[in-house]
Amino acid sequence: MKRRVVIALIGGVMSALWLPRARAAGKVYRIVFVVPTGQYLDAKEGDAWKGLVTAFLQGLRELGYVDGKNMKFEFYSAEGKFGQIDEIAARVLVTSPDVILAGGGGANEVAHAFQRLTRTVPIVMANSSDPAAQGLVASLAHPGANITGFSGNTGPEFEAKRLQLLREVAPNAIRVAYLGLKLDWESPAAIGVRSAAERLGITLLHAEHAPSNYEDAFGLITREQLQGLFVARNPWNFSNRRGITGFARDRRMPAVYPTREFAEVAGLICYGPSLSDLYRRAAGHVDRILKGAKPAELPVEQPTKFELVINSRTAGELGLNIPAALLALADEVTD
Template identity: 45%
Template sequence: MAGGDEATAPWIFAAFRQRLAELGYVEGQSIALEVRWAGGRAERYPELATELIGLKPEVLVASNSTAAIAAKKATQTIPIVVVAADPVGLGLVESLARPGGNVTGLSFFNEEMIAKRLQLLKELMPGLARIAVMKNPTVSVHATFWRTAEVAARTLGVVLQSLEVGRPEDFEPAFAAATGGDAQALIVFDDVLTIVHRPRIIALAAAHRLPAVYGLREFPKDGGLMSFGASFADLFRRAATYVDKILKGTKPANLPVEQPTTFELVINRKTASALGLAVPPILLAQADEVIE
């Protein structure tokens, strides 16, 4: 398995390993897991993919879109199970129903997910007119996220401001640009960079008094305002099921890519209070978890 950062281990591996155990696998006996982390450096994925392939695994698991692309480029024969944003758009599979090659797995993106993040901000701040969007120009799927956000923004009557962040040193200038552009709130498109640097992003959002919505529950758990996205615990449980099917002889080409079915909203009420925001009861009722 190739992953982004050790800090993501709890929510990736707990569910993945638990499901493997439920399926009868005993780590160290009936199954061996070789794990490699990129440490927030996306440029390391090709090297890590090559290293893992050299171990001659029966299945390779890629835990994000960038890792999936590197794995696909590195081998066209070893089965690959991906958890990626847009497997078709990224060229990983021919179609969701018929992957057609050595890659299958799960998508964690749909258009409603991005639109919902804008809608949540609008419900929290009814007078909201301008939202900054942090995206990484080196992550191809963020262009898809952006186009989806633009459609949703027109429907909601808000204006988007693009903040391009591709390196750690881009964070401070991006937040300065957001406040300088009169942004009233922030949406962060998650990737390896933002996950690794989430304490810094959360601190900058607080310092600039920008209510922010993220895709991963780790952000509000670490002090961010709220998150909405696919349940990664559910996705990685399902990824383990794909591994099981492949080990039992099913070809990746015959395993349709599944889309997310479980979404979760997490709200940090303490952070909302610090920003002077009262979370409407309707939002609290929708939340899967409220952090007081």
């Protein structure tokens, strides 16, 4: 009789333990992907935004999440209008999402918008910039609230190396434009680039652009007859990469860019973290949160995969001979 009681008790305990899992198995999770600029559904095949969202969704599929079955995926873009990020955040939170994915180089702006409205809904940043300095997390190791994710920060030394690469492929380019926002120019990364320019004998001028206006920046580059272009890492440069690489080609100006997506639209040389890898890894953070992990205890992770991509066709059009040693180091040479 006692044996039957023990078995019954064990059975009851096991049922209680499995009950939450059974409920979780039948739940359809709402995962909302928000970016400050860019498109996914209306993007053309091959467009970088489409590729990055696809990388995130592929990461989720590998972990067992299928859109329309056990999760519902939604994508929102502010289309470059800062004010709309707050409007999107308010609209999304009314519908009680399970996780917010803050995407783009402007992941900070997205995270700030949601942070102003909630301290409970989990937010995963796919490609943030200095989240601790921006007040989004207490520290990278211990975020401390409802925000975590990945930082795309490369640091001053890495950014200085990008300028060195430009010097290697275009040694005669001694007057170079730094294409970025005022915020970029004043950042620790840019200070590292400016110090490197002094060591390399390069005159570096800030060609400041507005979030959606490059006319003044391009005008300064033209007037000053600058010989090279260093493109800062920010969401606006990413979204306007076709116009930027087109401007550089029209002026026959060698340029160095922050990610491989620029090489895909005729950018000469690109060196930086793999964005697709960051987005794929972000799916892992989402999975851990949906399984019960707290964002406050999930460290903000750094890039682990970096890519050097050289566009040989653009090099040929500019009459540049890429050093054989550099070609050997490249992860990919496109044409």
